[in-house]
Amino acid sequence: MDNGALVLFSGGQDSATCLAWALERFAHVETLGFDYGQRHRIELACRDRFKAALVRDCPTLAAGLGDDHCLDLAVLGQLSDTALTRTAEIRMREDGLPNTFVPGRNLVFLTFAAALAYRRGLRHIVAGMCETDYSGYPDCRDDTIKAMQVALNLGMERRFVLHTPLMRRDKAATWRLAERLGGQRLVEDILEETHSCYLGDRSERHAWGYGCGTCPACNLRRKGWEEYLGQDTART
DSSP: OTTEEEEEOOSSHHHHHHHHHHHHHOSEEEEEEEESOOTTTHHHHHHHHHHHHHHHHOTTGGGGEEEEEEEEOHHHHHHOOSTTTSSOOOOBOTTSSBTTOOTTHHHHHHHHHHHHHHHHTOOEEEOOOOSSSSOOOGGGSHHHHHHHHHHHHHHHTSOOEEEOTTTTOOHHHHHHHHHHHHHHHHHHHHHHHOOOOTTOOOSOEETTEESOSSSHHHHHHHHHHHHHHHHHHHHO
């Protein structure tokens, strides 16, 4: 389906914004989540709630929303010894990467996404990788995604297109994109129904959403929200 897309939808802010981006552009959009034993797997429970809110608050935008898929990739968590798949303090490693880096994660995600898109007849694959506001993960870089597109197309004899609409956007720009796509209703739904905290903490609702407030994911989300509000105030 040339006008159909598969969105890697984790239940977080970035993937929720990517879902809205895809719905604006493609007639039919399906979603894909992964359960790989992540500490913050509470994000998976947010997926259905966010999509329900999207249908309720942005029905025109959500008109093309299709089937949802969730794959069990527990083996990835079993292979990984990281702060996202084990109970461990988040810190920087000696090689300069944070110990939240799950080796091969995005490469595996894109490979399984392409295999599913192949079966579903979907050409476009949308993912939230970003090299502007990120923790240095090598599998989030634009060069990695371009290389994966070439490999998938060669290996599956298809013409998939990998879209990363957030690649050059920081978190403030991501909030602005959500506002442009669905107005304040979409922004509020992302605040209330998505999850980004690495620790899976939803015990406290901050101005920028739920989270522990101290992990790298929370810090990025908070910083982006504050910059978004400041720039919005400056425009008015």
